[in-house]
Amino acid sequence: MSNSHDWQDFPAPAKLNLFLHIVGRRSDGYHLLQSVFQLIDLADTISLRINEDGAIQHLNPLPGVPAESDLTVRAARLLQKETGCSKGVDIRVEKRLPMGGGVGGGSSDAATVMLALNRLWQLNMPRSRLMELGLSLGADVPFFIFGESAFVEGIGEIMTPVATPDVDFVVLHPQVHVSTPQIFSDPDLTRNTPPIKVPHLSSATTQNDLEYVACKNHPEIRENITWLSQYANARMTGSGSCVFASFSSPNEANRVIYDLPKNMTGYVARSLSKHPLHEFAEF
Structure with a gap:
């Protein structure tokens, strides 16, 4: 150094x-x-x-x-x-x-x-x-x-x-700021999804339970999910506002970004198996 x-x-x-x-x-x-x-x-x-x-x-x-x-x-x-x-x-x-x-x-x-x-x-x-x-x-x-x-x-x-697969993601960023506390306090939030176990992740049907409420409050998020869903299974991350889909190659992901409408913002990102600073601390 x-x-x-x-x-x-x-x-x-x-x-x-x-x-x-x-x-x-x-x-x-x-x-x-x-x-x-x-x-x-x-x-x-x-x-x-x-x-x-x-x-x-x-x-x-x-x-x-x-x-x-x-x-x-x-x-x-x-x-x-x-x-x-x-x-x-x-x-x-x-x-x-x-x-x-x-x-x-x-x-x-x-x-x-x-x-x-x-x-x-x-x-x-x-x-x-x-x-x-x-x-x-x-x-x-x-x-x-x-x-x-x-x-x-x-x-x-x-x-x-x-272990998660090595993939490329398209990440879209709707230009809205989502209030996490507001989403968690919404009466329409699903709060009783059946738990799944680690070994059964691959066979489980999954979703983002916050997505419905976020889209209800911010139609721009739904608009981005709908657009990205033309190319692959798209969903929201966290409490929003970003949405994403995975692709098997950077070329596929870049083609999607190339098609992005002028009123949308997006990035191509690669999965990481470990944090770049992982070795800076020991267990």
Whole structure:
């Protein structure tokens, strides 16, 4: 590695929910879910520069997001507080992942900061502890620290690694911002999908239980799903707004993007079997 006081770049990849079932609800109101989280190579870039004075600064915060509340800053401060590390870091984020798209952008940025600083600050924290800390920042953060495709259960904290096929995805981003709390509180939400077991994933009939409510509130999502469904089985990821379909080759996926109407936004992404920073923490 170069001099640790130079800027260094680290990827923060997106995830897709290959399906998302709501299988029940806890007494505290949290929904119980089952999903397969799939990493893809569409990513933000996190640039970090270590300093010796302990200051943590975000040098290009998003408009309207105070640096103090930015997940990358909170992730760095959390690690610093937990370990007593005297070093600091300057942070820059190059955003490519859509905000409020259901692809985990902010959570992935936070996880990449934690994984990268675990190495750059020489903290050597085990992955399991980083995942515990990450959970206090957001429900999806532990998955990105876990760092491989997983069957996810509970409220998102129980993960079992699963092998998923290498495929190319077309990901479309309807230009709407979906309120996750609003979807989960909607009376029309399905909350009793029968649970499935890991070995039976391939034979299970799956869907995204949040899709109906999201499309009801945001017709643009339905419009994107309908258009993409001409080419392959399309569905929404997370609580939206992004929708996706898988293809067996980059050429197929690129042909679909070539046909994309002018009023739609889309990307081609490849599945990842492991997070690029997976080796930055040990179990």
